Amino acid sequence: MSVEIYTPQAFHRQAHDALGNPQIRGNFRKAMDGLMTKRRDIFNDWDLETLRELGANIRLRALAKLPDLLEQLEANCQANGIQMHWAEDGDQACRIIREICQARGAKSVIKGKSMVSEEMHLNAHLEEAGIEALESDLGEYLVQLNEQTPSHIIMPAIHLNTDEISDILHDKTGTERTRDVDYMTAAARQQLRERFMSADVGVSGVNFAVAETGTLCLVENEGNGRMTTTVPPVHIAVTGIEKVVEHLRDVAPLYALLTRSATGQHVTTYFNLINSPRKRGERDGPEEVHLVLVDNGRSSIYQDDELLDTLRCIRCGACMNHCPVYTRVGGHTYGTTYPGPIGSILMPHMLGLEATQDLPSASSLCGACGEVCPVKIPIPDLLVRLRKEAVGEGRGNVLGAGVKRNKKEVAAWKSWQWMATHPGAWRGGTAIAGKLQVMMPAKLGPWTDYRTMPKPAKTSLHALMKRHRQEKES
Amino acid sequence: MSARDTILRRLRERTDGPLAAPKSDFAVVTGRGWSHDERLERFERWITSVHGEVIHTQRDNWLEVLSQVVSAKSIRRLALGREHPVAAEVRMELAASELKLVDSDRDVEGWQRELFEQVDAGLTSVRGAIAETGSLWLWPTQDEPRQLSLVPPIHIAVLDASSIEDTLFDVIEAHGWSQQMPTNALLISGPSKTADIEQTLAYGVHGPKELVVIVRH
Numbered sequence: 001m002s003v004e005i006y007t008p009q010a011f012h013r014q015a016h017d018a019l020g021n022p023q024i025r026g027n028f029r030k031a032m033d034g035l036m037t038k039r040r041d042i043f044n045d046w047d048l049e050t051l052r053e054l055g056a057n058i059r060l061r062a063l064a065k066l067p068d069l070l071e072q073l074e075a076n077c078q079a080n081g082i083q084m085h086w087a088e089d090g091d092q093a094c095r096i097i098r099e100i101c102q103a104r105g106a107k108s109v110i111k112g113k114s115m116v117s118e119e120m121h122l123n124a125h126l127e128e129a130g131i132e133a134l135e136s137d138l139g140e141y142l143v144q145l146n147e148q149t150p151s152h153i154i155m156p157a158i159h160l161n162t163d164e165i166s167d168i169l170h171d172k173t174g175t176e177r178t179r180d181v182d183y184m185t186a187a188a189r190q191q192l193r194e195r196f197m198s199a200d201v202g203v204s205g206v207n208f209a210v211a212e213t214g215t216l217c218l219v220e221n222e223g224n225g226r227m228t229t230t231v232p233p234v235h236i237a238v239t240g241i242e243k244v245v246e247h248l249r250d251v252a253p254l255y256a257l258l259t260r261s262a263t264g265q266h267v268t269t270y271f272n273l274i275n276s277p278r279k280r281g282e283r284d285g286p287e288e289v290h291l292v293l294v295d296n297g298r299s300s301i302y303q304d305d306e307l308l309d310t311l312r313c314i315r316c317g318a319c320m321n322h323c324p325v326y327t328r329v330g331g332h333t334y335g336t337t338y339p340g341p342i343g344s345i346l347m348p349h350m351l352g353l354e355a356t357q358d359l360p361s362a363s364s365l366c367g368a369c370g371e372v373c374p375v376k377i378p379i380p381d382l383l384v385r386l387r388k389e390a391v392g393e394g395r396g397n398v399l400g401a402g403v404k405r406n407k408k409e410v411a412a413w414k415s416w417q418w419m420a421t422h423p424g425a426w427r428g429g430t431a432i433a434g435k436l437q438v439m440m441p442a443k444l445g446p447w448t449d450y451r452t453m454p455k456p457a458k459t460s461l462h463a464l465m466k467r468h469r470q471e472k473e474s
Numbered sequence: 475m476s477a478r479d480t481i482l483r484r485l486r487e488r489t490d491g492p493l494a495a496p497k498s499d500f501a502v503v504t505g506r507g508w509s510h511d512e513r514l515e516r517f518e519r520w521i522t523s524v525h526g527e528v529i530h531t532q533r534d535n536w537l538e539v540l541s542q543v544v545s546a547k548s549i550r551r552l553a554l555g556r557e558h559p560v561a562a563e564v565r566m567e568l569a570a571s572e573l574k575l576v577d578s579d580r581d582v583e584g585w586q587r588e589l590f591e592q593v594d595a596g597l598t599s600v601r602g603a604i605a606e607t608g609s610l611w612l613w614p615t616q617d618e619p620r621q622l623s624l625v626p627p628i629h630i631a632v633l634d635a636s637s638i639e640d641t642l643f644d645v646i647e648a649h650g651w652s653q654q655m656p657t658n659a660l661l662i663s664g665p666s667k668t669a670d671i672e673q674t675l676a677y678g679v680h681g682p683k684e685l686v687v688i689v690r691h
Contacts, residue, residue: 227624271663
């Protein structure tokens, strides 16, 4: 299996390759069809619209009070004994985590699933500092063994099928080649248990950080999140600044929405609420707990009333599962940490539109992503907004705004606008276009790669109608 | 200026001005109005749907049932607390049996490898359960620490039927969680599982492979 580096700049080539790869097409089709059905069925007993409304309101309320809630979170975490850190970008967050590790003389880190740590390339940073970072979520472990990155935010190894996973485990860990999923799962359990015991530091993400109580909530099925945050002597949690919620009761509806939207489960096996390091007299749990709050472009998104909705996201991945583009090309094609519709509205802020200019266009604007979003993010509207930003017609407040602006295209549309608002010129122009139709170019840039070039009619509709009326009158 | 101050200043001096906070109506996650029997039925239906085992017993014969579970599952080493009435009753009843009782009320550093490699099952009390999702809720203690319900391959949880409530929201509100959170609060809904290998469900990936809930009536 070849290991490839994917970039957002190469979106078109990667999409072309993925579309021509029956393995990828098959793996995603099967997985996403199943996830769509499961999600639909699991909400049967619910007043879904009311629940979504509540989820959206909770997230909007948290964002409305964001700076105050972050301060409240900090104060309550500190009162609970959790050490707080703030990072403006991914590099700073990596340095903070490395320094905590080095202060403990740590040589090995075991990681729970965390998309923010992917976003800041934490593993590579730690390894450069001589600290081994091992993923403990089974899917993440498999993609790490395969020297890949996740292709989905909830199911990191969804692009691999059983045979491929069997090969990876056989090649990298010496297990037998098999299609027996229980055997492979048991092998991974055995391999990772030893590492949980020997790790110096556990790193995890955070699903919800509760300002009211200074609580870090973790949603998971495997128990690796609990192991990571309980067994090693130090636990470092890392999260984006937008993950804060105001009250503990706010997590109840969000948790209900998250598990059902993500994988069609009514609940996950574990919901872990962490409040403090091991207290005096307690028998297990880490001696130190740290929380690293990462900005990395989020405070820029926060400035704009429209773009702000991006920050409501609770990272369920439902938009990906239902996106006709994602389900055909897969997550790696996007070349970014967050793929699919949410990635297409989030990554331009993190990497700038220069690098990600094709992502907002990687959508049919069918609206499925917006319809399934549990917190009602108007994703299609945001995709259109970013398309406008890319061609220099938005507010210009997104990094790299205007990068796709093409002088010829602008001139062509301006001429069109002028013609369409001057009836004489329009009639003359369409008459000439009809007469000269043989001279029209056969292709119109990439637009005609998959479309037939339109041909102006010999006689315009106006002329036809005029003739029709004359004939009727005579 | 520190990163903290820079981030907070940017958030406070927002270009598009202050935001209005909408109100939240939580009615959709509460007020189920289920009877005791409905709660029990729902709890059992959901937790068994994710591979949890439910065994019903009476308050006065639950230890007999536990002995049968221990024997049926060939449990030879059972880790448990000492002070909680559940653990204390088990110790009284099973002290004379061949079952080796392993103390969980000691610092994990002294018995980490034993816990990971030799203990067959961990037994814990639970504070209650949630009917809507088939979840147990636990606040691990010095007596019954966090790893007791996580590391051994079998987790036996002892639940009183009267302590099942409707929803997570109800539990958080009724028990005043926000005023007194412990070091770690947990919901457990079934044994550890994964579907990371081509969406095929497998149990016991990192945590327990089996979850047995003894429901005492």
